Amino acid sequence: MSSFDKIRTRIAPSPTGFLHLGTARTALYSWAFARHHGGEFVLRIEDTDVARSTQDSVEQIIAAMNWLGLSYDEGPIYQMQRLDRYTAVIEQLIADGKAYRCYATPEELTEMREAQKARGEKTLYDRRWRPEPGKTLPTPPEGVKPVVRFANPVDGDVTWNDLVKGPITINNREIDDLIIARTDGVPTYNFAVVVDDWDMRISHVFRGDEHVNNTPWQINIFNALGAPLPCFGHLPIILGDDGLKLSKRRGAVSVMDYAANGYLPEAMLNYLARLGWSHGDDELFSAEQMVSWFDGTHLSKSPAQWDPAKLDWVNGHYVKHLDEARIAELAVAQLAAKGIAATVPEVQPKVSLFKDRCPTVVALADWLAMYFAPVSPSAEDLATHVTEAVRPALAALADRLAVLTDWNKAAIQQALKETLATSGLKMPQLAVPVRVIVCGRAQTPSLDAVLEQFDQKKVLDRLQSR
Structure with a gap:
């Protein structure tokens, strides 16, 4: 760390789609590491893939x-706004003999690779346009726009002590002369990321496992520029429940899909943190606790498994303990998404009845919907529970509820007891049909508490409609 006066980390997503779960975890680790050390965290948008960004x-x-x-x-800092900087660095590398223009056509490169395959060789660029002492280069062909290639060292090893994987060594003979600028002058990822990290004084780079093979090129470019090397930490992949890597291309949902589906940000952070990092046996912790603990150690080398049931458990914990005013606001938003109008004052008194059994705010809104929108009991529930034998008791209960001047749990409970006493029914025989008719479902929390939160007239209208 002697080359850096402050710890600085970054997250650098490509804007070719949503922020998916793996990138969100990397962002979390980078953010927490910077915050733990009193450093800074940078958002960079790597938008050089112009066609897809x-x-x-x-x-x-x-x-x-x-x-x-x-x-x-x-941030956000956009790479496409830094093209002049990349061009200047490339020209300097060319002037220093550390990069060169290559005029090989796609057809020539295909022919080269096929010949290498036929000889059983690894397919690497053969450096045909690389200037070397005593080598005569051909005349640049007319009408061919060159790419720029980095003159990678031809011998020796690239070694770094990875923050996650430990020491890694790759021989330079395993990698070739990387294209660092396309024919249109736009830099490629492996070059732009080095210049960006250099200019932005990034001290620590956390990123996915798939970048391990890019790191030797990048280290060699850092060295060619005389730039200080950041510390690299390559995080293992996250596997879906099918055992394959979560990715944009395989339909991994975005972070904002989880927001829309009623997950809480504190729960998502808590769950993502545990996908590759641990602090003892702690399963539930706040972002503040994570920052205090996350020093870059205890990162797993093994792939993590995405477990929807575990996420629901974590989210359910946060739903259960969330301030009721805030969860009421979230529930109102979820009801609005269903086309159901409700206000926070209307919703808040009802939240405590249901939140303990809800893994998400969407599930909570599903419960609350019965208070603000018509219910549609299933035909099966109606046939099973609302029988001719119980209809007289339902009518008697409606009559008793209609004359109540105090609409509260105690009065509702008394009406239920009186109806049971005169009808000879047991509580489940009466309560379940009431739930089906009024709530649209056969199971709810305590019936008197649930009915208390309804408008009295709405309960009577529903009972009398059946």
């Missing part, structure tokens, strides 16, 4: 970061 993706990424509470100290 969209402003909508940028907005979704920023929305996801904000929802998760991963505040950044700088």
Whole structure:
């Protein structure tokens, strides 16, 4: 760390889609590490894939970061606004003999690779346009726009002590002369990321396992530029419940999909943190606790398994303990998404009845909907529970409820007891049909508490409609 006066980390998503779960975990670790050490966290948008990058993706990424509470100290910084800087660095590398223009056509490169395969060799660029002492280069062909390649060292090893995997060594003979600028002058990922990390004084880079093979090229470019090397930590992949890697291309849902589906940001952070990192046996902890603990150690080398049931358990814990005013606001938003109008004052008194049994706010809104929208009991429930034998008791209960001047649990409970006494029914024989008719479902929390939260007239209208 002698090359850096402050710990600085970054997250650098490509705006070719949403912020998916693996990138969110990387962002969390980078953010927590910076915050733990009193450093800074940078958001960079790697938008050099012009054909696939969209402003909508940028907005979704920023929305996801904000929802998760991963505040950044700088950014968003866009690579496409830094083209002049990349061009200047490339020209300097060419002038220093550390990069060169390559005029090989796609057809020539295909022919080269096929010949290498036929000889049983690894398919690497043969450096045909690389200037070397005593080598005569051909005349650049007319009408062919060159790429720029980095003159990678031809011998020796690249070694780094990975923050997650430990020491890693890759021989330079395993890698070739990387293209660092396309024919249109736009830099490639492995070059732009080095210049960015250098300019932005990034001290620690956390990223996914798939970047291990990029790291030797990047280290060699850092060295060619005389730039200080950050510490690299390559995080293991996250596997879906099918055992395959979660990815955009395999339909992994975005962070904001989880927000829309009633998950809480504090629960998502808690769950993501445990997918590759641990602090003893702690399963439930706040973002503040994670920051205090996350020093870059205790990172797993093994792939993590995405477990929807475990996420529901974690989220259910946070739903259960969330301030009722806040959860009422979230529930109102979920009801609105269903086309159901409700207000926070209407919802808040009802929340405590249901939140303990809800893994998500969507599940809570499903319970609360019966108070604000018509219910549709299933034909099976109606046939099973609302029988001719119980209809007289339902009518008698409706009559007793209609004359109540105090609409509260005690009065409702007394009406239920009186109806049971005169009808000879047991509580389940009366309570379940009432639930089906009034609530649209056969099971609810305590019936008197549930009915108390209804408007008295609505209960009577529903009972009398059946």
